[in-house]
Amino acid sequence: MNKLIKRRYNLVYCLRKKGVRCLSKECMRVLKPNGTLIFKWNEVQIPIRKIIDVIGCEPLFGHTTRRSSTTVWMAFMK
Numbered sequence: 001m002n003k004l005i006k007r008r009y010n011l012v013y014c015l016r017k018k019g020v021r022c023l024s025k026e027c028m029r030v031l032k033p034n035g036t037l038i039f040k041w042n043e044v045q046i047p048i049r050k051i052i053d054v055i056g057c058e059p060l061f062g063h064t065t066r067r068s069s070t071t072v073w074m075a076f077m078k
Helices: 002-019 020-030 048-055
Strands: 037-042 062-066 071-077
Touching: 020 037, 020 048, 048 071
Parallel strands: none
Antiparallel strands: 037 071, 062 071
């Protein structure tokens, strides 16, 4: 694989093989300084508290949806 293809599919690899921790690190890596990352999570199987612990930083703010209260939107800043 050449470098471009490896870079392009790194995100897919992270999702499949290494999960949320790798995904959050990759998102923060490519995010510009003072950039904002909006993160959506449905906590039917895994509670949001565990996800925040894995990510390793607290969100600036978060919001649950009204309909089912299982989907959480969070904002992180680099």
